[in-house]
Amino acid sequence: MAFKNHSSRIVPSSSSSVSTSLPFRFTTIITLALIFCSSYYIFFSQFDYSPVTSSLENPPFVGDLRDLTFPWNKLSLGPISEKLKLAVFCKSWPVGSIPGGMERHAYTLYTSLASRGHEVHVFTVSSDKSNHENIQEYYNKGDLHIYFAPNKNGVLNQTQAFEIFQRINGVDDHPFDYVHTESVSLPHWRIKMVPKGDVAVTWHGIWYEIIHSKLFQELYYSNEHPSSDLEQMMPRLVNEIRFFSSYKHHICISNSAREVLVNIYQLPKRNVHVIVNGVDQNKFVYSPESGARFRAKHGVPDGNGTVIVMGVSGRLVRDKGHPLLYEAFALIAKTHPQVYLLVAGSGPWGRRYAELGENVRVLGSLEPEELSGFYNALDVFVNPTLRPQGLDLTIIEAMHCGKPVVAPNYPSIVGTVVVDERFGYTFSPNVRSLVETLDSVVRDGSSVLEIKGKACKGYALSMFTATQMASAYERFFMCMKNDRYCKYPLPIDN
Structure with a gap:
């Protein structure tokens, strides 16, 4: 399956329609791109990424x-x-x-x-x-x-x-x-x-x-x-x-x-x-036992460390990035048949994920008490959102359960949560970048993911309780x- 070829998509046949819309679209994109680029330096030149309160370089605040x-x-x-x-x-x-x-x-x-x-x-x-x-x-x-x-x-x-x-x-x-x-x-x-x-x-x-x-x-x-x-x-x-x-x-x-x-x-x-x-640190806890039970319940095979289980949760709608993950996982599943995807949540993209075959488990909406077991069943949590705003609680919940995360490289995420590679992986919000990132996850394997997960748990307990x-x-x-x-x-x- 090839990467999505945007240029082959149907555009309006009327030349006048195209000619009138292109200047606006071009100008708008350039304007927004300039805003984005101009703020990039502001974001990353001033952040304190350190997850600790004090060190020799970062003295205690007084x-x-x-x-x-x-x-x-x-x-x-x-x-x-x-x-x-x-x-x-x-x-x-x-x-x-x-x-x-x-x-x-x-x-x-x-x-x-x-x-x-x-x-x-x-x-x-x-x-x-x-x-x-x-x-x-x-x-x-x-x-x-x-x-x-x-x-x-x-x-x-x-x-x-x-x-x-x-x-x-x-x-x-x-x-x-x-x-x-x-x-x-x-x-x-x-x-x-x-x-x-x-x-x-x-x-x-x-x-x-x-x-x-x-x-x-x-x-x-x-x-x-x-x-x-x-x-x-x-x-x-x-x-x-x-x-x-x-x-x-x-x-x-x-x-x-x-x-x-x-x-x-x-x-x-x-x-x-x-x-x-x-989030409630007493509800979202590291528990390999609850993860194993969740995998068994939903028919995910135990590959003794060879199977990689990814997961996504939340509203299964377009602006949460599910078209992006759908395309990327379809490609990854072809080259890495030992990779599984657990999809928790409700929305129109649930039916689409089911089309990807036996390597995908569409779970529907989970009750709050089931979420910890869901996170613990994963090797890595994926958040493909196309909305770089706020701070998604699902990422924090997964980190509390000792799971590394895959998330877009938005300022709110890389400046506050996934502040360095110890805690997971970041990607640009496009299919090619996400495929490359998921491929890195698979190549790293379960042992590396476990190490990253432990770092996530420690950081979450120091910041996000x-x-x-x-x-x-x-x-x-x-x-x-x-x-x-x-x-x-x-x-x-x-």
């Missing part, structure tokens, strides 16, 4: 936490006895159906903060999009309070959510200590209605990164379907840059996003922070409330 340029998760932050009352606006909360990455992040963070004794009020909707005739509190579990405010389509009714917030603020003469929003769940034009206007926002993706996503997808799909979205992208980016300053403090989940907000969006350095996502994420957010909110907590180290710090 000073004001607002001056940090690396993730707060790297610091050994001690427990805080003082309690907070927090208001949180969140896109959705996991209920019923299997949660996505955003829901898992929200659940992990806010349940962790509540377990520390902080009073957390979350204004959101259920992830299953169910509608409620009346706004109601979903549950009150100790210090965690969840309020649903859906509109008729089941998405967050921002007006009603804010009305609930205003009713609760100041109850028992105790107003919220701080207000936090996940992305634009609390829109920028409402900030002036928040007392003191002191709001922090966590960005899980920004338009600058979305432009990169569209660029990579445009380059991959070539003339298959010219994108009309590109016409509106630059004005939306400019609009976003203008309203970001409405939020006082910005939390990024990758080093690269921080560099963009400081250097491109021109936000004050002291107002931009990095707290990377974490729910405990570290919650500690970082806790200290951030305390710092916003009282400057005393902005100093590091304090006597409470390890």
Whole structure:
């Protein structure tokens, strides 16, 4: 099977159509490419890739936490006895159906903060999009309070959510200590209605990164379907840059996003922070036994180290890169018949993967308790996404289970997660590069993959745990409330 020949695809037959579309497409691609290239130096010239907190080259941090340029998760932050009352606006909360990455992040963070004794009020909707005739509190579990405010389509009714917030603020003469929003769940034009206007926002993706996503997808799909979205992208980016300053403090989940907000969006350095996502380190653990059971359950043969099992999970849709992996694995399976692919998730590309034959196992959606067994059944985890935005939790989950990863060489990934070759492999988002990378994986073999997996586990435990994420957010909110907590180290710090 040959590599995809983009030039052979059908294009519009009308010469006028081609002539009018080509200048726009050429100009757009060149413009986006220039943006990408100009930011490349910004990204990689300033990153601190070291996974350790201190060394001879990287001395221990001492000073004001607002001056940090690396993730707060790297610091050994001690427990805080003082309690907070927090208001949180969140896109959705996991209920019923299997949660996505955003829901898992929200659940992990806010349940962790509540377990520390902080009073957390979350204004959101259920992830299953169910509608409620009346706004109601979903549950009150100790210090965690969840309020649903859906509109008729089941998405967050921002007006009603804010009305609930205003009713609760100041109850028992105790107003919220701080207000936090996940992305634009609390829109920028409402900030002036928040007392003191002191709001922090966590960005899980920004338009600058979305432009990169569209660029990579445009380059991959070539003339298959010219994108009309590109016409509106630059004005939306400019609009976003203008309203970001409405939020006082910005939390990024990758080093690269921080560099963009400081250097491109021109936000004050002291107002931009990095707290990377974490997952429950007690749920995602290294367990060869559970991996062996998972392989046996799904009919993956044990080749005594000769069989290489790759895996992919998540929504099986186009922008997650599944056409890319489909083509690459079809080629790899022909030259390496001992390689298997486990596909976990739901979506239209599940049926396509099944066409690849007996070396592919399409598992469908897995329950949360099955995910650890899935990761442990792998020799390597593959994330082929064409969306260089945010920070995919699946990569972090796989690393916690002691598995190396194959991921695109996007700034958010190589600057924060797969920071060097000890942790896996990176590729350019095209079929040829992915095939070459997967071939390297097979040639390295299970023994090398196991060594890389152990390094991944150690790095994940040093950076990407729910405990570290919650500690970082806790200290951030305390710092916003009282400057005393902005100093590091304090006597409470390890």
